[in-house]
Amino acid sequence: MINVTKTFFPPLEEYNQQLQRIWKNEWLTNRGELLQELEEKLKDYLTVSNVIIMNNGTIPLQIALKVLGDKGEIITTPFSYVATSAAIVWENCTPVFVDIHPDYLTIDETKIEEAITIKTTAILATHVFGNPCNIETIEAIAKKHKLKVIYDAAHCFGVTYNGKSIFEYGDVSTCSFHATKLFHTGEGGALFCNEETLRHKMFYSHNFGHNGPLAFHGLGVNGKISELQAAMGLSVLPYMNAIIESRRKTVDYYDQNLDFSKLKRVKLRENTRWNYSYYAIIFESEEILIRVQKALNDEQIFPRRYFYPSLNTIPYINGESMPVSENISSRVMCLPLYFDLKKIDLIQICKKISNAL
Numbered sequence: 001m002i003n004v005t006k007t008f009f010p011p012l013e014e015y016n017q018q019l020q021r022i023w024k025n026e027w028l029t030n031r032g033e034l035l036q037e038l039e040e041k042l043k044d045y046l047t048v049s050n051v052i053i054m055n056n057g058t059i060p061l062q063i064a065l066k067v068l069g070d071k072g073e074i075i076t077t078p079f080s081y082v083a084t085s086a087a088i089v090w091e092n093c094t095p096v097f098v099d100i101h102p103d104y105l106t107i108d109e110t111k112i113e114e115a116i117t118i119k120t121t122a123i124l125a126t127h128v129f130g131n132p133c134n135i136e137t138i139e140a141i142a143k144k145h146k147l148k149v150i151y152d153a154a155h156c157f158g159v160t161y162n163g164k165s166i167f168e169y170g171d172v173s174t175c176s177f178h179a180t181k182l183f184h185t186g187e188g189g190a191l192f193c194n195e196e197t198l199r200h201k202m203f204y205s206h207n208f209g210h211n212g213p214l215a216f217h218g219l220g221v222n223g224k225i226s227e228l229q230a231a232m233g234l235s236v237l238p239y240m241n242a243i244i245e246s247r248r249k250t251v252d253y254y255d256q257n258l259d260f261s262k263l264k265r266v267k268l269r270e271n272t273r274w275n276y277s278y279y280a281i282i283f284e285s286e287e288i289l290i291r292v293q294k295a296l297n298d299e300q301i302f303p304r305r306y307f308y309p310s311l312n313t314i315p316y317i318n319g320e321s322m323p324v325s326e327n328i329s330s331r332v333m334c335l336p337l338y339f340d341l342k343k344i345d346l347i348q349i350c351k352k353i354s355n356a357l
Contacts, residue, residue, distance in 0.1 A: 002345050004304040006338040007179045008243055010235035018231035027227060031207075034230040038185075041237055046158070048165045048192055050199055053230070054206055057154050057176025057189030059223040061087040063205045064172040064191065065124070066219075067198070068148040069093040072121030075147075077107040078312040078325040080126040084152050085311045088124065096120070097312045099322045103267040105129070105280075105332075108324070109137040113145075122148040127166060128307075129278040129334075130155040132269045135169050150174070157183045158244065158275040167192040172202065177233065182247075182277050183240060185233040188225050246339050247276035250346065254279055254335060257350040262288075262357045279335045280306070286330040288357065293333065295356035301349055306334045 018034060025033055035053060042051050054060050065074065065087055074088045078097045088095045098115050101108045105128045112123065123142055125133045133151070142149045151169060153159075154176035159166040167173040177188035191206070193199040201218070204210060209220030255265075264282040268274055283289040289305070296303055310329040312319030336349060 002301045002336050002341070002349070003338075004302060004306075004334055004336050005180045006340070007184065008236060008239065008339045010232075010239060015231060015235045018234050019228070022227045022231060025227075029224060029226045031224065032227045032230070034227045034234060035225060038230045038233045038237070041234070042190070045237065045240065046165050046167060048167050049194055050192060051167075052191045052193075052199075052203055052206060053177075053185070053225050053233075054189045054191060054223040055225045055229075056187055057174060057178060058083045058087055059206065059221070060172070060174035060189050060191035060202075061124075061150070061152060062091055063202060063221070063223060064150045064174065065091040065093055065122070067201055067205060068122050068150065068171060070121045073117060073119040074122050074124050075107075075112055075115050075120060076124040077126050077128075078310045078319065078322045079105055079107075079128060079307050079329065080152060080311060081154065081307060082311060082314065083154075084124065084126055085314065085317060089316065093121070094119070095311075095317060095319065097319045097322055097325075099324045100128075100328065101134075102324050102328065104131055104134075104269055105266050105328060106131060106133040106269075107138075109134040109141070112138065112141050116141075116145055116147070120145070120147060122150055124150045124152060126152040126154075127156050127159070129266060129280050130159050130275050131266060132156075132159065132161045132166055132272055134269070135161060139169070148172075154181070154189075155277045156275065157181065157277070158240065160273040161269070162271045168194065171195065171198065182243065182275055183233070183236060185225065185229040185236075188229050188233070243339050244276055246341075247337055250337055250341050251276050251279055253343070253346050254350070257346075259354055259357060276337070278306070279337045280332055281335060282328060283331045283333070289331055289333055292353055292356040295352050296349065299348065299352055301336065301345075301352065303336060304334045305332070308332070 206223030
C-alpha cells in the first residue's frame with residue numbers, strides 16, 4: 001500500500017538514547033531539558049530569532065487569535081486545512097473569506113482590501129503547500145489599515161523567502177510538527193513571533209498564564225509539549241537534509257514523468273527556497289480527478305484530495321461563494337511524497353495516472 005505520506009521514523013536506538021536522558025532526569029513535561037535543547041537547535045537550523053514549541057499546530061493559531069483577534073472579523077483563505085477556519089470560529093471571531101490566486105493557490109492579495117470593514121482585526125493567511133503568500137502586499141495592507149497578520153505556515157518547515165525564514169514574517173507565524181509533516185515530534189507545533197512584548201504574551205498564554213509557580217501574567221491554556229515528543233524531534237532533526245533531498249528527487253521524477261498537457265502544477269512564488277512538502281496536481285475537471293483517483297486506489301495507491309472541500313462551504317461557517325477556491329478544490333489532489341518512496345512505486349504511480357488520463 002502506498003499512502004499519500006508516511007511518517008519518518010528515526011533509528012530506534014537513537015530515540016532510545018534520548019529517552020534514557022528523560023529517565024535520568026525524571027522530568028516528563030513542563031519545559032524540560034530536551035524541549036529547551038530542541039528549541040535552540042531549531043533556532044539554529046531554521047535561522048530564526050525565536051520559537052515556542054507547542055503541543056500541536058492548531059493551539060498556536062488559537063492563541064494568536066485569542067490575543068490578536070479581539071473577537072473581530074478575520075480575513076482568511078477558503079483554501080486551507082479546516083483547522084485554519086475552525087480556530088477562528090472557536091475563538092469567537094468571524095472568518096471573512098477572500099478568494100485565492102488561481103496559480104499560487106494562496107489568498108488573492110488584490111481582493112483583501114475590499115473585504116476590510118471596521119470590524120476587521122487581523123488577516124490570517126495560509127502559505128499553501130509551503131508556497132508563500134504575497135507577503136509584501138499583505139503586510140503593506142495590514143500596516144495601512146492597522147491590522148495584525150497571522151501566517152498559517154503549517155507546511156513551511158525549512159522554507160525561506162527573500163533569503164530569510166518564512167517564519168520571520170508577520171506578527172505571528174505558526175507551524176505544525178504533526179507526524180505527517182516534513183519535520184515532526186509525533187504530535188506538535190510551534191509559534192514564531194519577533195516582537196518581544198507580544199512574544200512574551202504568546203509564551204505565557206501557552207503555559208496557563210504562569211509567572212513563576214504562584215503568580216500569573218494573565219489568561220492562558222495548556223499548550224505545552226512533553227519531553228517524549230521533544231525526544232522525537234531531537235531524533236528526527238539530524239535527518240532533515242536527507243529527508244528533503246529524498247523528497248526533491250521524488251518531485252523531480254514527477255516533474256519529468258507526468259503529462260502536463262493534461263495536468264497543472266502549483267506555481268511557486270519567486271524568491272522562494274521550497275521544502276518539497278507536497279506534490280499537488282490540478283486536473284482539467286473533477287470527473288477526471290475521480291477517475292484517476294479510482295485507478296490509483298484500485299492498485300492500493302492512495303493520494304489525497306487536499307484541500308477539499310473549500311472551507312467557505314463548511315456547514316458551520318456559511319461563507320459566501322468563492323469561485324476560484326471551490327473550482328480548484330474540486331480538481332486538486334496531492335500525490336504520494338515521502339522519504340523512502342521507491343522508484344518502482346513512482347513508475348507505477350505515473351503509469352496509472354497516464355493510463356487513466
